Amino acid sequence: MKDFHIARTAHSPEVDFRFSEHRLTLSGEAYPEDATAFFNPVLSALEQYLKSMDDCDIEFNFQLTYFNSASTKMLYRLFGLLNDSACTRNRVVLCWHHDVEDDTVLEFGESVHDDFNALEFRPIAADLAAL
Amino acid sequence: MHIDVFSVFRNSADFSGVLFYYNGPLSQNVIATMGETLRHRLGCADAGGPKARRLFSSFIEMAQNALHYSPDAPGYPGEKVGALAVGRCGSSDYYIVCGNLVHRDQTQRIRERIEPLRSMTVEEIRRAYREQLKQEPASDEVSKGAGLGFLTLARDATEPIEYSLIDMPGHEDDLAYFYIQATV
Numbered sequence: 001m002k003d004f005h006i007a008r009t010a011h012s013p014e015v016d017f018r019f020s021e022h023r024l025t026l027s028g029e030a031y032p033e034d035a036t037a038f039f040n041p042v043l044s045a046l047e048q049y050l051k052s053m054d055d056c057d058i059e060f061n062f063q064l065t066y067f068n069s070a071s072t073k074m075l076y077r078l079f080g081l082l083n084d085s086a087c088t089r090n091r092v093v094l095c096w097h098h099d100v101e102d103d104t105v106l107e108f109g110e111s112v113h114d115d116f117n118a119l120e121f122r123p124i125a126a127d128l129a130a131l
Numbered sequence: 132m133h134i135d136v137f138s139v140f141r142n143s144a145d146f147s148g149v150l151f152y153y154n155g156p157l158s159q160n161v162i163a164t165m166g167e168t169l170r171h172r173l174g175c176a177d178a179g180g181p182k183a184r185r186l187f188s189s190f191i192e193m194a195q196n197a198l199h200y201s202p203d204a205p206g207y208p209g210e211k212v213g214a215l216a217v218g219r220c221g222s223s224d225y226y227i228v229c230g231n232l233v234h235r236d237q238t239q240r241i242r243e244r245i246e247p248l249r250s251m252t253v254e255e256i257r258r259a260y261r262e263q264l265k266q267e268p269a270s271d272e273v274s275k276g277a278g279l280g281f282l283t284l285a286r287d288a289t290e291p292i293e294y295s296l297i298d299m300p301g302h303e304d305d306l307a308y309f310y311i312q313a314t315v
Binding site for chain 1 (some may be wrong): 159163167180181184185187188191192195198257261264265279280282283287
């Protein structure tokens with residue numbers, strides 16, 4: 001399956017889904033004007049990829065530093081897709097990159113960890129301001 | 132505007148601790164630019180990391196709320212307008228306030244959404260936020276953030292959210308001003 005890439009803008013994140021390497025990364029900030037319109041194609045590409053894979057090790061790197069409430073909702077759907085796949089066909093590691101000072105991202109990670117327990121949750125403290 | 136009137140306006144803004152004020156058309160680009168300006172101002176004012184992040188988050192939620200849910204300004208088809216201010220209150224807190232138009236038939240719904248949050252404890256807000264995350268997208272098409280927006284504001288605030296709904300003079304039947312204020 002072809003890799004999927006969307007360049008970063010001031011209010012939407014970089015989507016770097018390297019399906020060929022089973023390494024998917026989301027970085028930057030997410031507060032697009034219409035979160036549903038932005039994330040729907042991302043979710044479709046991810047869903048198609050997950051369906052085409054079997055018994056595969058997938059790494060998802062979450063490196064967002066800010067996401068508005070509408071994007072948060074869409075991210076929950078994204079983690080839902082990963083979790084469903086991890087329950088049935090594949091192994092998914094969720095690398096949770098976060099600034100040590102950022103309690104919002106850290107707390108959101110705790111919710112994700114609790115609510116999607118088929119994912120192997122791996123918190124990674126980082127200086128994301130430098131990215 | 133007469134210079135004296137502008138001087139009074141500027142002085143009273145200063146007195147109220149205003150760091151940033153905008154009143155005019157809203158668009159995604161205007162919001163993103165204001166957000167960056169606000170970050171810069173906070174950086175200069177030494178507002179530490181987590182507080183600056185919460186303030187930025189509150190600013191974006193309020194501004195996008197105004198952009199998404201405001202009816203067009205009377206006489207300006209297609210144009211959404213809003214007023215936003217950020218300022219200091221006390222030694223370490225900031226306030227952020229937003230005013231925009233809403234349809235009058237939405238005022239009851241807004242009250243019902245905000246009022247319960249005002250009496251909730253921090254822990255109750257956190258729990259409600261996490262419950263709302265797990266909800267499927269809202270069945271009513273009105274809310275794009277599925278009720279998470281006001282909860283996000285409540286989560287980031289240090290005091291209960293203040294709000295006010297005032298009939299718009301000359302448009303009492305269909306429009307009202309919605310003001311919302313948070314302390315971070």
